[in-house]
Amino acid sequence: MTPAELHDMLRKTQETKGYFFNTDRERVDQLMAALLLNKERYGYMCCPCRLSSGDRAKDQDIICPCVYREPDVKEYGSCYCNLYVSQAWNEGRIPREYVPERRPVEKMF
Amino acid sequence: MTDKPVKVYALSTCSHCRNARKLLDTFQVKYDLVEVDLCTGDERERAINDVKKVNPQCSFPTLIIGDKVIVGYKEDEIKEALGL
Numbered sequence: 001m002t003p004a005e006l007h008d009m010l011r012k013t014q015e016t017k018g019y020f021f022n023t024d025r026e027r028v029d030q031l032m033a034a035l036l037l038n039k040e041r042y043g044y045m046c047c048p049c050r051l052s053s054g055d056r057a058k059d060q061d062i063i064c065p066c067v068y069r070e071p072d073v074k075e076y077g078s079c080y081c082n083l084y085v086s087q088a089w090n091e092g093r094i095p096r097e098y099v100p101e102r103r104p105v106e107k108m109f
Numbered sequence: 110m111t112d113k114p115v116k117v118y119a120l121s122t123c124s125h126c127r128n129a130r131k132l133l134d135t136f137q138v139k140y141d142l143v144e145v146d147l148c149t150g151d152e153r154e155r156a157i158n159d160v161k162k163v164n165p166q167c168s169f170p171t172l173i174i175g176d177k178v179i180v181g182y183k184e185d186e187i188k189e190a191l192g193l
Contacts, residue, residue: 027124034122048122051145051157051167081124098181101168108167 003032019065019073019084031083035064049081050103061107068102113175115140115191118160121147125182126170132184136193145169 001009007028011021021028034048046052047062061067069079076099077089088094115133119126121144133140145156157167163178164171172179174190 030124030127034124037122049120049125049169050123051120051169083124098183100181101166103166103168105166108161 001036003029003036006032006036014065014084018086019069019079020087020090022078022082022085023090024082028083031081047081050101051108058107062103072099072102114173116173117142118156118169118171118173119144120169123169128182128184129170129172129187132182132187136191138191 007021014020031048035045038044038046038048038052042052042054042056042059044056044059045064046059047064047066050062050066052062053059056063065084066079069084072079073084073086073089076097077094078085078096078099080099080101082099086094089096115138117126117129117133117140119130119142130140130142143156143159145153145160148156160167160169160171163173164180166180168180170180170182172187172190174187177190179186179190
């Protein structure tokens with residue numbers, strides 16, 4: 001699957017849930033390629049902006065779309081990676097703040 | 110421009126890490142780069158422990174500019190620490 005194909009497939013399903021791709025297409029394409037690379041490396045689409053343990057069970061919460069996307073988009077208008085964002089974020093109606101890591105430390109290494 | 114040592118812990122797949130590196134490259138800042146997801150075995154273990162010493166959250170990028178630690182792509186903070 002190519003990054004473009006993954007993009008089109010995900011866009012259909014995710015937009016209906018209210019999660020839009022960042023209008024920065026270059027960034028989104030890089031993240032699509034990264035998701036495909038992680039799928040190849042680990043067997044699952046681990047978040048490109050988080051270090052994978054290589055263990056699917058351990059990384060369950062950071063398989064994209066991660067479980068932190070909902071609270072992050074609600075609070076900041078964007079997920080941790082700036083991949084999925086709200087329409088308000090894309091349209092510049094809300095500030096584009098840095099999204100801090102919400103994942104509990106104990107889930108790390 | 111800083112003459113302080115600059116170290117960047119990053120992930121090869123992370124877009125924030127890419128932005129941080131682009132910023133450093135734009136200002137021709139020399140930095141020591143560790144792409145932790147590309148490390149294996151003891152080297153990976155050491156890298157993770159080094160990151161956790163300054164950033165227990167083990168998130169990326171983690172930048173060390175002199176003795177200042179910056180977690181995440183925070184352009185203004187990075188520029189300030191570099192004296193730009």
